[in-house]
Amino acid sequence: DSGVTQTPKHLITATGQRVTLRCSPRSGDLSVYWYQQSLDQGLQFLIQYYNGEERAKGNILERFSAQQFPDLHSELNLSSLELGDSALYFCASSEGHLNREAFFGQGTRLTVV
Amino acid sequence: ELKVEQNPLFLSMQEGKNYTIYCNYSTTSDRLYWYRQDPGKSLESLFVLLSNGAVKQEGRLMASLDTKARLSTLHITAAVHDLSATYFCAVPLLKETSGSRLTFGEGTQLTVNP
Numbered sequence: 499d500s501g502v503t504q505t506p507k508h509l510i511t512a513t514g515q516r517v518t519l520r521c522s523p524r525s526g527d528l529s530v531y532w533y534q535q536s537l538d539q540g541l542q543f544l545i546q547y548y549n550g551e552e553r554a555k556g557n558i559l560e561r562f563s564a565q566q567f568p569d570l571h572s573e574l575n576l577s578s579l580e581l582g583d584s585a586l587y588f589c590a591s592s593e594g595h596l597n598r599e600a601f602f603g604q605g606t607r608l609t610v611v
Numbered sequence: 612e613l614k615v616e617q618n619p620l621f622l623s624m625q626e627g628k629n630y631t632i633y634c635n636y637s638t639t640s641d642r643l644y645w646y647r648q649d650p651g652k653s654l655e656s657l658f659v660l661l662s663n664g665a666v667k668q669e670g671r672l673m674a675s676l677d678t679k680a681r682l683s684t685l686h687i688t689a690a691v692h693d694l695s696a697t698y699f700c701a702v703p704l705l706k707e708t709s710g711s712r713l714t715f716g717e718g719t720q721l722t723v724n725p
Contacts, residue, residue: 500653500655500656529711531712531713533713540715540717540718541699541701541715541718543712543713543714546711546712553711554711554712556712586651588653588654590654590713592711595705595711599644599656599659600644600656600713601656602646602653602654602655602656603653604652604653605652605653607651
């Protein structure tokens with residue numbers, strides 16, 4: 499158990515819908531990262547938050563947004579879902595800016611039908 | 612743009628054999644991470660290599676980092692079935708003003724056959 503908690507574990511939704519994925523980082527970690535893992539794209543970095551502020555942005559679609567709350571948990575919002583958004587979404591956390599390890603949650607498997 | 616390449620992408624080996632997975636990356640980095648992933652599961656941290664020449668061993672796995680060659684290796688000794696998984700290397704991109712991220716290799720799917 500990495501100490502990073504993601505909910506829900508599985509999500510099935512229809513095209514055009516909106517979902518929210520939640521992540522609680524390890525105790526003491528200030529950085530939260532979101533990654534998408536799909537068969538065709540591999541593991542792709544989406545976005546990083548550090549202590550409530552957005553710090554780095556990767557290949558995140560405009561339909562996707564994220565935030566980190568004062569208690570440091572983070573949410574990834576995915577809207578106008580398409581079949582191609584089906585993937586495993588991971589949250590990771592680290593103490594700072596990847597000075598050492600990043601710990602990954604169990605992931606949320608999103609299936610868009 | 613940082614690129615991370617692993618080879619081989621697929622590796623089928625017999626129990627008891629040795630093999631090496633290679634990870635090349637395109638821009639300067641003084642650290643590298645190795646992860647293991649079982650099907651449908653999370654990424655488990657195996658090694659964090661923090662300097663040139665770093666070598667770490669855990670059981671039948673040994674990882675090393677050559678920052679000058681931009682190369683890391685993951686060596687498997689006397690493979691056992693339990694090592695069957697996908698192995699990823701990842702390189703951090705650290706920017707003081709704009710945060711950090713990991714760029715992953717494509718992954719090496721290892722199957723150890725009895």
